[in-house]
Amino acid sequence: MKDRILIIEDSEEIVKLLKDILTLRNFEIEYVFNGIEGISKVKENLYSLVILDLQLPDMDGFNVLEEIKKINSSLPVIVLTGFGTTENIVRAIKMGAEDFIEKPFEIEKFLISIDNVLKTLKLEKEVSKLRMIESILELNKSIITLSEPETLFDRIVSILENLYSPEKIGIYLYEQESKRFLLKKSKIKKLQKLTLFYPEKEIFPYFEKGNIVFLDETSGLNEIMIFLKGKEKSLGLISLSFKQDRKIKEEEIKFFTSLAIQISIGLENALLLDKIQESYINTIASLVKSLEAKDKYTKGHSEEVAKYSVLIGNNLGLTTEEIEILRDSSFLHDLGKLGIKDDILLKPTKLNKNEFDIIKQHPIITVEILSPLNLPKEIKEACLYHHEKIDGSGYPFGLKGKDIPLYAKIIAVADAFSAMTSDRPYRKRLILNEAFEELKKNAGLQFDEQIVEVFLNSINKIKEVI
Ligand SMILES: [Fe+2]
Known part of the structure; x- marks a missing residue:
């Protein structure tokens, strides 16, 4: 032509x-x-x-x-x-x-x-076409693989940053109850501020004509907003701010529009996934409860293990996020027992070797049940290794010392202490001092020495849990 x-x-x-x-x-x-x-x-x-x-x-x-x-x-x-x-x-x-x-x-x-x-x-057109195709493919990957909202936001921010290098990027989700667009993810160059939310009343009129609006800010930046619309409702918006001398080209606007559609699809999927994940976790939580309720001896065990683990975690100075991982892992650690027959699980007498070999599979079954979930790998590892011992005599893999993750070592102490201080069909519970002695005796062999020490230093709090 x-x-x-x-x-x-x-x-x-x-x-x-x-x-x-x-x-x-x-x-x-x-x-x-x-x-x-x-x-x-x-x-x-x-x-x-x-x-x-x-x-x-x-x-x-x-x-x-x-x-x-x-x-x-x-x-x-x-x-x-x-x-x-x-x-x-x-x-x-x-x-x-x-x-x-x-x-x-x-x-x-x-x-x-x-x-x-x-x-x-021509060169610019080719390059920008290539970059756009690349971004669409990258975004598509996130949409197809059903990412969580957080992962999708990260992907969107990095794509927009690479393509346009704006001064500010803000991803807002629409909250039905408050009728506001709330900031969920942002990236800003230094000295810039981001609006934390936009009331629906202010924003909707702008979008009556189309998916994209341009706003002049008093800060000397041009702001472009991309509206994100789901099948039936508003999902949110993305705001990009540029210096005033940065001209936005026509192809860029066209690209923004098609990007908005893609992002909306991805976001809708991600929000759905979030809901599915939440309901899956709720189902699992009720499964754990029903599992423990079958047996009067283990009723409330996971909850107790979670409390002891958090106690140890706090004394070790773990961060809030780490404590959260520890609590979830403790709560889920024995989930795999769901996959073990009741006649072994609830057997009132000591287990024979074959039966014990079957019981030894429960950490692996736990991880299998959790595998469809996008949980942090630390949770899955904590569950998988909670029966490993420092001297390598544990199961299912016989890991030793520092090869065992910290969360698993904490749960091992909390789990053993909770078991020792509860009645079992074949034995009475130990009194506190006996249980403490048992932990001390096995520190460095079965349990991590530092964790036992930290745990024994919190006697008063342990009593509160009991
Ligand atoms: Fe266990």
Whole structure:
């Protein structure tokens, strides 16, 4: 397809000269002799390039340039003038002109300029097309693999950052009850602030016409908002802020629009996944309870283990997030017993070797049950290794010392203490001091020494739990 060039020039002589030369060079040429017609041509047609004279009979050439860039900021313009002062050149370039040519001009130079502008434009288009395709593919991957909202937000932020390098990015989710768009994820360059929420009343009117709105902020930034709409309801919005001199190209707007649709699909999936995961966890929690309720001896065991574990975790100085992982792991650690027959699980007498081998499978079964969930791997590991012993005599893998994760070592102490201080069908519970002695005796063999020490230092709190 031929490149189409529009010439806006009042001199018939120059128009004829350019037209003849450029037609010979296989360009398609259109021309007008004034600014107003030039602007309406740009509005109605697609050109590869505009050649614009700054001295026109009806309008100042700079105003024409401004209008053209407003209509299509990515349309290249080569400016022609008889008065090429530095001031004019700088002004035209600042306003987005791609090149500046003084009259009278040498034809060869002119052709080189046109060639360069068109080559750069094509290259830019190719590169930006490639980057966009890459981003869409990357985003698609997250959508297809059903990421959690948090993972999807990270992906979206990194894609937008790489593509547009905005000053600020904010991902907002719409909250039905408060009727507000709440900030969920953000990335800002230094010294910028982000709005924490937008009330629905302020935002909805902007989106009546379409998916994207432009807001001028008093901070000197341009803000673009992309609306995210699900099948039946508003999901949220993404806000991108740019410095005012960063022109947003037409293809970028088109891309934002299609990105908004993709992100909305991904977000809807992610929110659904979050709900599914929540209900799966609730189901598991009730399973743990029902499992323990079958046996009066283990009723409430996991909850007690969780309390002892948290006690140890706090004394070891774990962070809030780590304590959370420890609590969840403790609560879930024996879940795999669901997969073991009741006649073994509830056997009132001591287990024989075969039966014990079956019991030894429960940490592995726990991890199998948890595998569809996107839980932190630390939780799965804590459950898998909670029967490993420091001296390597534990099960299911016989791991030793520092190969056993900290969470598993904490649960091992909490689990053993809870078991020792509860009645079992084949033995009475130990009194506290006996249980403490048992822990001490096995510190360094079965249990981690430091964990036992920390646990024994909290006697008063242990009594509270009991
Ligand atoms: Fe266990």
